[in-house]
Amino acid sequence: MTDIIIVGAGTAGLSAAIYALRAGKSVVVFEQLTYGGQIINTPEVENYPGIKSISGFDFATGLYEQATALGAVIESAQVEAVEDGAVKKVTAGGKVYEAKAVILATGAKNRPLGLEREEELTGSGVSYCATCDGAFYKNRAVAVSGGGNTALEDALFLSNYCSKVYLVHRRDAFRGEAKLADRLKEKENVEFVLNANIVKILGEDEVKGVVVKDKISGEEKELAVEGLFIAIGQMPDNQAFSSIVKLDDKGYIMAGEDCETGTAGIYAAGDCRTKAVRQLTTAAADGAVAALAACAYCELA
Ligand code: NAP
Numbered sequence: 178m179t180d181i182i183i184v185g186a187g188t189a190g191l192s193a194a195i196y197a198l199r200a201g202k203s204v205v206v207f208e209q210l211t212y213g214g215q216i217i218n219t220p221e222v223e224n225y226p227g228i229k230s231i232s233g234f235d236f237a238t239g240l241y242e243q244a245t246a247l248g249a250v251i252e253s254a255q256v257e258a259v260e261d262g263a264v265k266k267v268t269a270g271g272k273v274y275e276a277k278a279v280i281l282a283t284g285a286k287n288r289p290l291g292l293e294r295e296e297e298l299t300g301s302g303v304s305y306c307a308t309c310d311g312a313f314y315k316n317r318a319v320a321v322s323g324g325g326n327t328a329l330e331d332a333l334f335l336s337n338y339c340s341k342v343y344l345v346h347r348r349d350a351f352r353g354e355a356k357l358a359d360r361l362k363e364k365e366n367v368e369f370v371l372n373a374n375i376v377k378i379l380g381e382d383e384v385k386g387v388v389v390k391d392k393i394s395g396e397e398k399e400l401a402v403e404g405l406f407i408a409i410g411q412m413p414d415n416q417a418f419s420s421i422v423k424l425d426d427k428g429y430i431m432a433g434e435d436c437e438t439g440t441a442g443i444y445a446a447g448d449c450r451t452k453a454v455r456q457l458t459t460a461a462a463d464g465a466v467a468a469l470a471a472c473a474y475c476e477l478a
Contacts, residue, residue, distance in 0.1 A: 178264065178275040178276060178277065179203050179204065179205045179274065179275065179276045179277075180197070180202035180203045180204065180276065180277050180278065180471075180472075180475045181193075181197045181202050181203070181204050181205075181276060181277065181278050181279070181280060181468070181471050181472070181475065182204075182205050182206075182207065182265070182267050182274060182276035182278075182279050182280075183197075183204060183205070183206040183207070183279075183280045183282055184206075184207050184256045184259070184267075184279065184280070184281050184282060184283055185206075185207070185208060185214065185281070185282035185283045185284055185447070185449070186206050186207075186208035186211075186212040186213070186214070186241070186244075186251055187212075187213060187214020187215065187216070187237075187282060187284045187447060187448075187460065188213075188214055188216055188236075188237070188240065188447060188457050188460035188461055188464065189214075189282040189284070189446040189447025189448070189449075189460040189461070189463045189464045189467075190206055190208075190214070190280070190282035190284075190446070190447070190464065191206070191212065191237075191240040191241060191243075191244045191249075191464070192240065192446075192460065192461040192462075192463075192464025192465055192468070193280050193282060193446055193463075193464035193465070193467050193468040193471075194206050194244040194247075194249040194464075194468070195240075195243055195244050195247060195249075195464070195468075196464060196465045196468035196469060196472075197468040197471060197472055198244070198247035198248055198249060199247065200468070200469070200472045202471075202472055202475060203248075204244075204248070204249050204250065205249075205250045205251075205252055205274065205276070206244070206249055206250070206251045206252065207252050207254055207255075207256050207267070207269050208251060208252070208253060208254075209253070209254065209255035209256075212237060212238075212240075212241040212251065213233070213234070213236075213237025213238070213240070213241065214237070214284045214447075214448075214460075215284060215285065215411065215448070216233040216236055216237055216457055217233050217234050217237045217308075218233060218305070218306040218307070218308050218309065218327075219232075219233030219308065219327070219330060220232060220233065220307065220308045220311075220330055220331070220333075220334035221233075221330065221334070222236055222457060224456070224457075224458075225457050225458060226458065232308070233308065234308065236457070252269065252270075254269040254270030254272075255269060255270065256268070256269045256417065257269060257271075257417060258417055258418075259279055259281075259417075259418055259421055259443070260421070261421050261440055261442075261443065263478070264276070264277070265277070265278065265279045265442060265443065267279060277442065277474065277475040277478040278442045278443070278444070278471035278474045278475055278478070279442065279443050279444070279471075280436075280443075280444045280445075280446055280467045280468065280471055281415070281418060281422070281430060281438075281443065281444065281445045281446070281449060281450075282445075282446045282447045282449060282463075282464065282467070283413070283414055283415060283418075283449040284411070284413075284447055284448045284449055284460075285411030285412055285413045285414065285448045285449065285455075286411060286412055286413075286414050287305040287407070287411060287412075288407075288409050288410045288411055288412050289407065290322060290375060290407050290409060292375065292376070292377065292378055293377070293378070294378055295378065295407075298378060298380070298383065298384055298405075301382060301383040301384065302378075302380065302383045302384025302385075302403055302404055302405060303378065303384060303404075303405050303407065304404060304405070304406050304407070305406070305407050305408070306406075307321070307330075307331035307334050307335055307406050307408070308334065310404070310406075311331075311334055311335050311338055311339075311406075312338060313404070314335065314338060314339050314403060314404045315338045315339070316338075316339070316340050317339055317340060317402075317403045317404065318339060318340055318341035318342075318343070318400075318401060318402045318403060318404075319335055319339050319341070319342055319343070319402050319403065319404035319405070319406060320342075320343040320344075320345055320370075320375070320387050320400055320402045320404070320405050320406070321335065321342060321343070321344050321345065321406045321408060322345050322346075322375055322405065322406070322407050322408065322409055323346065323407070323408035323409040323410070324344075324346035324347070324348060324350075324351045324352050324353060325351075325352045325353045325408065325409075325410060326352075326353040326354060326357065327353075327408040327410075328344065328346070328353065328406075328408035328409070329344075329351060329353040329354070329357035329358060329361060330353075330357060331406050331408050332344045332361055332367060333357065333360060333361060333364070335406065336361070336364045336366055336367050339366065339404075340366060341366050341367075341368070341402075342364075342366060342367045342368070343368050343369075343370050343400050343402065344361065344367060344368070344369050344370065345370040345373055345374075345375055345387075345389055345400075346369070346370070346371055346372075346373070347372070347373065347374055347392065348371065348372065349371040349372050370389055370400070372391060372392045372393055373389045373390060373391050373392060374389065374390050374392060375387045375388070375389050375405070376388050376389065376390045376397065378405060379399065383403070384402065384403055384404060384405055385401070385403065386399050386400055386401045386402055387399070387400050387402060387405055388400075411448065412427075412428065413427065413428040413429045413430070413448070413449050414428070414449075415428055415429070415430050415449055416428070418430065421438075421440050421443060422438040422439070422440055422443060422445065423438070423439060425451050429449065429450055429451045429452075430445035430449050430450045430451065431450070431451050432444070432445040432450040432451060433451075434452075434466070435466060435470065436450065436463055436466050436467035436470060437470065441474070442471070442474050442478065444467035444470055444471055445467070446460070446463035446464050446466070446467035446468075447459075447460040447463045447464065448460060450463070
C-alpha cells in the first residue's frame, strides 16, 4: 500500500509530492495528460517569488524532476474513482490502488467559448495554448479571446511571431495585470477589440477568420485571422469525486486553506478547490499544506 496517492501532476500535486517524499512517505502521482498542469502553457512566469522570469514549461519540468528525483512514482492514467474507508481505494486505468491518504490536485481544464465548430477546428486554427501552437502562426494574423492574465500573456507572446494580434475581450477593462496590458499597448501589431464577443468562426477545414459582435452597437465585423487562441479561464473537473467530497455550484471541491475536505484522509489542493486566488504560489502553498496534513493523517492511520 502507498502512503499517499496524489491525483494530478500540476503545481499543487507535484509540490505535495515533494513535501510528502521529504517527510519519508511513499507517493504515487496519477496524471491523465502530461505533468505540469496549466502552467506548462504559460510562455513566461514573472510573478513566482525568487524567480525573476521562467517559462511555464521550464518551471513545470523543474518541479517534475525534483519530485521524481526524490522518488515520486508518476503513473500515466486517469483516476476514475476514489473510495473512502480506513484504506482509500483509488481506481485508475481500470486498476485499484490502495493508499492511507489521498490528495486531489486535479486543477482545472480550459473553458471553451462554446462556438459552433470550435471543437472540430481545434488543431486546425483553434488553440487553447499559445506556447504550444504560436510558432505555427509566424507572420500570420491571429485573434486571442479573453481578458485575464493568460490572454494578455498569450497576446504578448504571439505579438513576437504574428503579423497581427487582435485581443478580443467582452468588457473594456482587463481582469489581468495592468502591467501586461500596458506592454500590449506599446506593440504596433496588437489591436484591442473591446466590449465585443466572438460569435462565429469562419472557414471550412481551417480557420479563415472570426466574426466579432460589438456588445454596445450590436454591429458585427469580420477579422481575417488564421488562428484563434481561446484563453477565457478554466473549469474544474471533479465530478468523479462528488460522492466522497462536497463540490460547490461551479464544481470546485469545498475545502479551506487547510485543504481539508471534510472527509478524513482526503485533501484538496490547488485550483480544484474553492479559493479566492488561483496562482502558482497558492497552488504550491496548497501542495505543502495538504501534504503535511496527509503525512500527519498517515501516522494515525
Ligand atoms: P481568468 O483570470 O479567469 O480570466 C478569464 C477571462 O476570460 C476574463 O477576462 C473573462 O472575462 C473572460 N471570459 C470568461 N468567460 C468568457 C466567455 N464565455 N466569453 C468571453 N470571455 C470570457 O482566467 P486566466 O486568464 O486563464 O487566469 C486564471 C488564473 O491563473 C488567474 O488567477 C490568473 O491570474 C492566473 N494566471 C497566472 C499567471 C502567472 O502567474 N504568470 C499566468 C496566467 C494566469 P471577464 O473579465 O469579463 O470576466
